[in-house]
Amino acid sequence: MVDAITAIGSGYKGLSYYAIRSNLLYEMKKEFNLLVETFRKFWKETGCTIMVDGWQDQRNRQLINFLVYSPKGITFVRSIDAFDVVKGVKTLCNLFIEFVEFVGVTNVVHLVTNNAANYKAAEAMLNEKFPSIYWSPYVAHCLNLILGDIGKMENVSTLAKSVSDITKFVYNNGFLLAWLRKRHGWKEIIRPRATRFATTFIALKIIHEHKHDLQFFVTSRDFIDSRYYRDKKAKIFVEIVIDNRFWNDCTIIVNIVAP
Known part of the structure; x- marks a missing residue:
């Protein structure tokens, strides 16, 4: 790389850290989206489970990871900063609805979340909109x-x-x-x-x-x-x-x- 730059001669302006980072991140995001799309056809064929993993880090940031499970395997799809989301049941439910629609309502058979009261209330609201989706708390939290x-x-x-x-x-x-x-x-x-x-x-x-x-x-x-x-x-x-x-x-x- 250095040889190629010096061969150009004086006047070459190198890319900034941000330009390189952004390009690499963009390419990785494209690759990730393609991977998710390859799994999507399996979700349609077999049905799938949405797994919602909410947790709090040492700085008290509320984060939610969304994963989709099917016989093909587990796919991480999204992670969001949910500091303002987890406090409101309706807001949390809207977040679930948005993700269910992203995966495909007819593809989702099962939703797994923790057993907290706000998650249970949000799921009840979700079930009113999509009665075909079965909910259960994840076993690790219950244990x-x-x-x-x-x-x-x-x-x-x-x-x-x-x-x-x-x-x-x-x-x-x-x-x-x-x-x-x-x-x-x-x-x-x-x-x-x-x-x-x-x-x-x-x-x-x-x-x-x-x-x-x-x-x-x-x-x-x-x-x-x-x-x-x-x-x-x-x-x-x-x-x-x-x-x-x-x-x-x-x-x-x-x-x-x-x-």
Whole structure:
């Protein structure tokens, strides 16, 4: 490219960043639209499901992704900034109507959204206009709500606190983490997050699987002779790991949420 530019000689004006970016983006958009059009004929032949994935990022921006599923595969079609949309049921419904008409009313068999009250109300309005479209909430959101309710139970929240204490101690001590990672079949512990209830139970399951490794470590000479053993937080860690009641409760909860 540089050789070609220098061959032109003085006076050549290079394209700006914005001109190059715009051209590339335009070409990519054309390619994307062609891809969507190739899927459209399959939507007509087999019918399709519209999947609406609404979420909020760390800066509290409300975004909605629209995807279309058919036996041919899943196609991402559109993403919008929906800060003002999700608050109004009618506005949200109009957005659904617009997308359904884009896909083709006779092509859409099924609509999947989350289980929030505004989405359910918007779907009810949509169903009045298009009675042939069946709606259902997406399973992940329903399961998340179920696990959230289970997590509010006193004994489960106590377990979750203990799991969090174990996880923090393990990952804040390089010596301990390096020792555990050398154990056969070691899996990294998923760190519990307040906004994703399932991660608490997944972390609980992984901790339960590492019971013998953790108990072996807290009784090992390597740990007892190390400076980590004299850490104040180590006392809490050891008490949890050698507590049989903690492990019995872990077994019960892991079996309950396994399905």
